[in-house]
Amino acid sequence: MDDPVFVIHGVGNRDEEGFARTVAGLRAATGLGLVPVYWGDLGADDRYVDLALPRRTPPDTGLRDEAGAPPDPETAAVLESVLDAPAPPDAEEPPPALADALRAGLENNDDGLRGPGGPDPDDVLAELAELWPEARWLSRVDDPGLLRAAGTALAAAVTEEDDSWDGLRGGGDGRLRALLRRRLRDLDRVAGAAVEAVAGRVNRQLRAHYGPGATRFLGDVLVYQRHRAAVHARIRERIAAVDPELGGGPERPVRVVAHSLGGVIAVDMATAGEPLWTSSLLTFGSQPAYFHLCDPRGGQLSPYAGEESVALPRSLARWTNLWQPLDPLAFAASRVFRLADGTPPADVALPHTIGAGLWTHSAYWRLPEVAEAVREAFAVPAGRG
Known part of the structure; x- marks a missing residue:
């Protein structure tokens, strides 16, 4: 009978029973004797992290919207247009969409003001x-709809002036320039207030959607860096409860599946001065290479010097590393490390599925490709189970 495969979870896991159910689902999908290794109770205390999140009170612009309501597609497009545009220090004239709408508004007004005494569009x-x-x-905007609306509003401001047009055509410090400056400033303030209002909503939505995961990731990383020995002791304890001899030497190595920070933990333990001997490791959505490049992990690993890959000891014999293209917390391993036999770890890109959404860091457990990769990593035939 094959030895079990131990499954180490990653960041943000505070539900031991839920993790056991997740591993049970993967066990059913793979036919492997998977054993959950839970350490989440040693992770970060994130009960009060909301106190550290900034709260921004927007200025009273007179604009109101439903709190928390997502921006409509048109407003979101305008916001994206403004935020993506480069700074415009050399913007010397209004863009064509605005100028054309302004000219059309001046030439097509039907209120009787246009005529020999009316405003000349060129002026x-x-x-x-x-x-x-x-x-x-407004000088940062490239959305045609918003620019046309601004041009139309400027034209209306000029054509609705009910005094003689002679006084508006003075140029220089004349009334036409004063009127345009006032209206342009008004429109620019409205555009700025709208952008800030929408940006504030987007900021709140991003924090609500991604904040808990990011907060727990950072918190657990900080705790692990300071209390690495306690986490390693917990994992050795769980393994020893199954078989005290597992992982103690090359004769009885362990097999490990690890997600996220769990992969960092597994590599740290397999390459420590007194290693957890590991015959086969499968990581997904994990960061061992990134962590080692930023802060060398020690143990039997040398720092990366920018030329040759870092040699892994014989205590980590085989390593498969899965990553999702939309997982910002997943990193490659093959260009940083090499196994004792001279080959790199196997980096395997998983296809992105629509059902995984935009935040895929926690989606691996549900992917059939992960179950198949686990079967292959531990040489279990696909038809078994």
Whole structure:
């Protein structure tokens, strides 16, 4: 009978029973004797982390929206347009979409004001071109719909002036420039207030969606770095409860599956001065290479010097590393490490599935590709189980 395969969870796991159920599901899918190794009670105390999150009170712009409501697609597109645009120090004239809408509004108004005494579109555009560098927010916008709306609003402001047009065509410090400056500043303030309001909502939504996972990841990493020995002792305790001889030497190595920070733990233990001898390791969504590059792990591992890969000891004989393209916490291992036989760990990219969503760090457990990779890593035929 094959020795069991021990499964080490990653960050943010505070539910021992739930983790056991997850491992049971993977056990059923693979036919392997998987044993859960739980250490989450040693992780970070994140009950009060909300106290460290900044709270921003937006200025009273007069704009109101439903708290927490997601931006509509058009508003989100405008926000993206503004935030992605480069800083415009050399923006010398309004973009064509705004200028065309302004000209059309001046030429097509039907309120009787257009005529020999009405505003000349070329004069208005010339004045606006001189004022355009003062537009902080509108000058960053490349969304045609928003620019056309701004041009139409400027045209309406000019054509609705009910005084004689002679006074507005003075140029320089004339009334046309003063009127355009006021309206341009008003529109620019509204655009800026809208962007800040939407950006604030997006910030809150991103924190709500990704914040708990990111917070627990950082918290557990900090705790593990300071209390590594306690976590390692817990894992050795769980293994010894199955068989005290497992992992103690090359004659009885362990087999390990590990997710996220669990992969860092498994590599640390397999390469320690007194290693947990590991015949086969499968990691997914994990960071051993990243951690070692940033802060060499010690034990039997030498720092990466920028040329040759870091040699892994014989106590880690085989390593398969899975990663998802949309998992920001998954890192490759093959370009940083090499096994004792001279081969690199096997990095395996998993296909992204729509059902996994945009945050895939916790989605591995449900992927059939992971179960298949586990079977292959531990040489269990696909039809077994």
